[in-house]
Amino acid sequence: MCGIVGYAGYQPAAPFLLEGLQKLEYRGYDSAGIAVFSDKVRTMKSQGRLATLREKVDAAGGIPGTLGIGHTRWATHGAPNDINSHPHSSMTGRITVVHNGIIENYIPLKEELQAEGIVFRSETDTEVVAQLFDKLYDGDLVGTLIQVVGKIRGSYALGILCKDYPDTLLAVRKDSPMIIGLGEHENYIASDIPAVLDHTRNYYLLNDNEIAIIKADSVELLDLDRNPIHHDVYTVDYDISAAEKGGYDYFMMKEIKEQPNALRTCIGSRIQNGKIQLDKIRLTEEQIKNMGRIHIVACGSAWHAAMVGKYVIEELTRIPVEVDLASEFRYRRPILKPNDLCITISQSGETADTLAALREARANNVHVLSIVNAVGSSIARESDDVLYTMAGPEIAVATTKGYTTQLAVLYLVALKFGMIRDTIPAKLAEKLLHDLEALPDQLESLFNDEEALKQLAKDHQARGTEKTRNNVFIIGRGIDYGASLESSLKLKEISYVHSEAYAAGELKHGTISLIEEGTLVVAVATQKPLYEKLISNVKEVKARGAYVVAIVREGCTDVESVADQVFYIPNTSDLFTSTLTVVPMQLFAYYTAIELGCDVDKPRNLAKSVTVE
Numbered sequence: 230m231c232g233i234v235g236y237a238g239y240q241p242a243a244p245f246l247l248e249g250l251q252k253l254e255y256r257g258y259d260s261a262g263i264a265v266f267s268d269k270v271r272t273m274k275s276q277g278r279l280a281t282l283r284e285k286v287d288a289a290g291g292i293p294g295t296l297g298i299g300h301t302r303w304a305t306h307g308a309p310n311d312i313n314s315h316p317h318s319s320m321t322g323r324i325t326v327v328h329n330g331i332i333e334n335y336i337p338l339k340e341e342l343q344a345e346g347i348v349f350r351s352e353t354d355t356e357v358v359a360q361l362f363d364k365l366y367d368g369d370l371v372g373t374l375i376q377v378v379g380k381i382r383g384s385y386a387l388g389i390l391c392k393d394y395p396d397t398l399l400a401v402r403k404d405s406p407m408i409i410g411l412g413e414h415e416n417y418i419a420s421d422i423p424a425v426l427d428h429t430r431n432y433y434l435l436n437d438n439e440i441a442i443i444k445a446d447s448v449e450l451l452d453l454d455r456n457p458i459h460h461d462v463y464t465v466d467y468d469i470s471a472a473e474k475g476g477y478d479y480f481m482m483k484e485i486k487e488q489p490n491a492l493r494t495c496i497g498s499r500i501q502n503g504k505i506q507l508d509k510i511r512l513t514e515e516q517i518k519n520m521g522r523i524h525i526v527a528c529g530s531a532w533h534a535a536m537v538g539k540y541v542i543e544e545l546t547r548i549p550v551e552v553d554l555a556s557e558f559r560y561r562r563p564i565l566k567p568n569d570l571c572i573t574i575s576q577s578g579e580t581a582d583t584l585a586a587l588r589e590a591r592a593n594n595v596h597v598l599s600i601v602n603a604v605g606s607s608i609a610r611e612s613d614d615v616l617y618t619m620a621g622p623e624i625a626v627a628t629t630k631g632y633t634t635q636l637a638v639l640y641l642v643a644l645k646f647g648m649i650r651d652t653i654p655a656k657l658a659e660k661l662l663h664d665l666e667a668l669p670d671q672l673e674s675l676f677n678d679e680e681a682l683k684q685l686a687k688d689h690q691a692r693g694t695e696k697t698r699n700n701v702f703i704i705g706r707g708i709d710y711g712a713s714l715e716s717s718l719k720l721k722e723i724s725y726v727h728s729e730a731y732a733a734g735e736l737k738h739g740t741i742s743l744i745e746e747g748t749l750v751v752a753v754a755t756q757k758p759l760y761e762k763l764i765s766n767v768k769e770v771k772a773r774g775a776y777v778v779a780i781v782r783e784g785c786t787d788v789e790s791v792a793d794q795v796f797y798i799p800n801t802s803d804l805f806t807s808t809l810t811v812v813p814m815q816l817f818a819y820y821t822a823i824e825l826g827c828d829v830d831k832p833r834n835l836a837k838s839v840t841v842e
């Protein structure tokens with residue numbers, strides 16, 4: 230989603246802004262722009278990639294000035310074009326603004342301003358902020374901002390320049406992320422940490438309804454009553470190289486390969502002397518014992534993790550689990566009881582629908598435990614309890630280590646709750662803990678199949694008809710169906726090859742009519758009680774001409790007589806296989822995207838962090 234950067238210092242602002250925006254590219258965008266202040270505010274913006282904006286700036290010989298703001302836009306109101314790109318200035322040119330989020334009441338505000346003769350240039354909701362600010366402006370920058378905040382509704386992180394204050398950058402936020410980077414004789418604003426990491430590791434997290442007044446040598450934080458606020462300085466504790474590609478062609482491959490270590494951190498830090506320590510959660514043993522129902526709410530891949538989590542939690546705790554898409558949950562009047570638990574899952578911690586679902590649950594007095602990667606994100610801060618996935622920054626739009634660490638935390642929650650509720654026999658608990666600890670090494674061993682999967686991606690594109698190349702089925706039963714959903718999404722989102730995940734038993738109720746000579750069917754069959762049944766489903770599609778790739782446990786060699794190609798995963802509990810079966814499919818999706826010349830890290834139309842509904 231959109232990215233904001235801002236600079237107040239003594240060095241030229243434009244290079245910082247362009248570089249910072251580049252670090253935020255992973256959020257997804259369709260246009261970009263910067264505004265820099267010297268004798269006046271000069272703005273340059275352009276549709277498309279940041280490189281186009283950079284060329285424009287270079288062609289103009291740079292933009293002078295040491296105070297500035299920049300933005301990458303992901304269109305919500307108005308087409309992605311030069312005019313709708315940010316920054317936006319007021320009609321008089323006194324106020325210039327960058328904005329993330331949505332101003333929900335922009336239409337009545339715009340109509341009011343237009344009735345007073347103010348002329349708008351763009352179709353955006355953001356321009357209303359610049360025009361309104363200018364109209365209300367009385368020489369008091371902060372006072373005017375407070376008035377503006379009182380009039381706008383919706384979500385926003387705003388960076389603001391005013392012609393009368395050549396040394397000041399103003400920021401405010403509500404429901405949209407914003408950090409204040411703290412440098413030496415220069416300070417910054419940004420929507421996310423990678424934008425400032427080359428310059429500083431120290432930053433403040435701005436909370437909702439807080440204002441920051443940023444100058445080269447000072448940062449002042451105020452609430453909406455102008456009271457000073459004190460914030461602790463956070464220090465980024467991951468290495469700067471963690472936010473860069475580290476020798477890989479794409480972040481996605483780097484992040485696939487980081488999964489063993491991410492799992493080691495996520496699991497290893499929580500199992501000590503055969504016991505699970507679930508950080509310092511407030512949820513009591515009493516609450517866990519008397520829990521009525523668990524509602525897991527999430528979007529996209531996090532929802533896929535939830536689908537697997539449902540099987541695992543129900544099996545180990547015997548608590549009924551409902552899984553909801555956050556965008557549905559918030560509008561369907563869910564039945565929530567005080568002894569229920571809501572688990573929200575989000576890599577970014579900023580997904581608007583998940584955040585809204587969390588608020589819905591809390592408004593119904595339901596305890597919310599969130600599984601989040603981004604420390605200090607909105608979802609983390611608004612939850613009763615947070616379990617961090619500790620995956621480190623995930624830059625590629627398609628999640629990989631984000632998903633597998635979410636699964637790991639769900640396994641830990643299921644085990645811990647099951648132990649507290651006495652629903653797991655001691656011997657089984659011991660075995661499961663052992664299997665959990667073995668997962669990182671087992672996942673690592675799957676990288677041995679990388680070449681074979683690369684070849685499979687090549688062969689698939691070289692074989693069959695255009696139709697069969699562009700339609701893949703992934704089938705599984707039980708937990709394998711849950712994991713297939715994620716495998717299918719990986720392929721679709723980065724290679725644009727259409728695929729469907731199907732519960733294998735459901736195929737014959739209609740979808741099998743789509744199987745024809747050469748259709749690729751990936752059969753995931755790791756669940757011991759369901760293995761024979763899945764093999765029968767493989768035979769059904771094989772008989773209709775499918776090319777079958779099977780993903781099974783080590784030792785299940787009999788599948789070689791029915792499948793065209795087989796990939797083996799190491800032995801683990803039936804409950805944990807999704808962590809392993811998804812990896813060959815991540816690699817297959819990656820190499821299919823490479824084969825088709827796709828931009829792996831930044832698939833078209835997608836954003837990393839979806840902060841609008």
Ligand code: F6R
Nearest residue numbers: 529530531575576577580627628
């Ligand atoms: C797919 C993907 C998305 C996210 C979804 C939720 O690869 O990354 O489907 O899983 O947008 O995002 P978070 O986890 O940040 O809430």
